[in-house]
Amino acid sequence: MSLTRKRKKELDRLRSAAEDLWEQQQDLLARANAVAKEASKQVGHLHREEVAPRVREGYHQYVRPGMEATGRLAGSAKERFVGDVLPAVGSAIGTAMSVADYARDARDRAYAGARAATSRKVVVEKSGHGAGSAIAVILGVIAACGVLYAVWQTFRADDELWVADEEPASPAAEG
Template identity: 60%
Template structure:
C-alpha cells in the first residue's frame, strides 16, 4: 500500500501535532503534580497550626474533665463497685447461664420425648418458659456510656472542623483585565 505525497505530508503533520500535544500534556501533569505537592504541604501546615490545637483544646475542655470525673468517681466508689459486681453482676450472669442451660435441658427433654413417641410430654417441655431476672446498667455502666459519648462527640467535632468548607482559606487569583474589556462600557452604563 503506497501513500501519496500529500497523504504522507498530512500524516507527518498529524504525528507532529500529536507529539506536541503529548509534550504539552506532560508539562500540564508536571505542573499539576507540583501544585498537588504544594497543596499537601499547605494542608499539613494547616493541620498542624489550626486543627491540632482545636482538637487539643476540645480534648482538654470536654474529654479530660469527663475522664477525670469518671476516674475520681470510680476510685471513690471502688469498694461499692466491687460489692455491686459480686452482689449483682456475678449472680445475674450466673442466672443467665443457668437459664440458658435450663432452656437447653428442656429442649433436649422435648426432643427425647418426641423421639420416643410421647408428643404430649414433648409439648409440655416446650411450653415451660423460664423467667429470667432483668437488670439494667449500674453506675459504672452509666459513667462508661457518658465517657464514650463525650469522646465520640469530641472526635466528631474534630472531624467536622477538619472537613468543613472554609471560604477564607482559599483566595482566588485576580483575573487579568484586557484593554478591550476595561475600556468597553457596561451595558447598563449608557442609560
Template identity: 60%
Template structure:
C-alpha cells in the first residue's frame, strides 16, 4: 500500500498528537494519584488528632459511667436476690413442707375430726384494706424492678463495648 506524501504527513502529525495526548494523560493520572495519597494521609492525621480524642472523651464521659451504673445496679439486685429473696423462698418452702408433715400427723387428724362435728362459726369478712393494696403495689413494683434489672443485665449490647486500647497499626501511622 502506497500512501501519498500528504497522507504520510497527516498520519505522522496524528501519531505525534496521540503520543502527546497520552503523555498528558499519564501526567494527569500521576497528579491524581499524588493528590489521593495526600488526602489519605490528611484523613489519617485528622482521625488521630480530632476523631479519636472525641470518641475516647465521649466513651469516658457518657458510656462508661452508664455501663458502670448498670453493673452496680445489677450487683445490687443480685445481692438482694441472693441475700433476701432466696432465703425467704427457702423458708417458705420449708414451712409448706412442715405443714404437710403436720397434716399427716395422727394427733392433728384427730383434732380436725373433732372440729368437724362442731357448728361452724361464721366471721363476717370485710374487703381488702388500704394496707393490703399498699402491700400488693409494693410487691408488684419490686417484681417489676427485679425483672427490669435482670433484663438489663442479660440483654445483648455488643455495640456498647468499645475496645479501650487502639490497635498498634493505627497509632504508628507516620506523616
C-alpha cells in the first residue's frame, strides 16, 4: 500500500499528537497519584488529631459509665438472687420433700403392718433418685436460665439509652 507524501505527513502529525497526548495523560496520572497520596496522609492526620480523641472522649463519657452501672446492677441482681431467691426455693423444695418422705414412711409402715399380719416380711428398697430430686434439678435449671436472661437484658444494646447531648455551636460558625 503506497501513501502519498501528504498523507504520510498527516499520519506523522497525528502520531506525534497522539504521543504528546499520551505523555500528558501520564503526567496527569502521576500528579493525581501524588495528590491522592497527600490526601491519604492528611486523612490519617485528621483521624489521629480529631476523630480518635472524640471517639475516646465519647466512650469515656457515655459508654463506660453505662457499662459500669450495668455491671453493678447485674452484680446486685446476682447477690439478691443467690441470697434471697435460691434459699427460699430450696427451703420450699426441702419442705415438700419432707412431707413426701413422711407420707411415704407412713404408707410403708401401714403396708408393713398389713404384711406382718400375713407373716411375710417385706423389704422396701429405694431405687434411684425420687421425684423430689428431679423437681430440684428442674427448678435449678429454670433459676439459672432466669439469671442468664436478666444478664442478657442488662447487657443488650438499646439504642434509646445512648442519646448524645447536642454540641454547643462553635464561635467560628456564629461569626
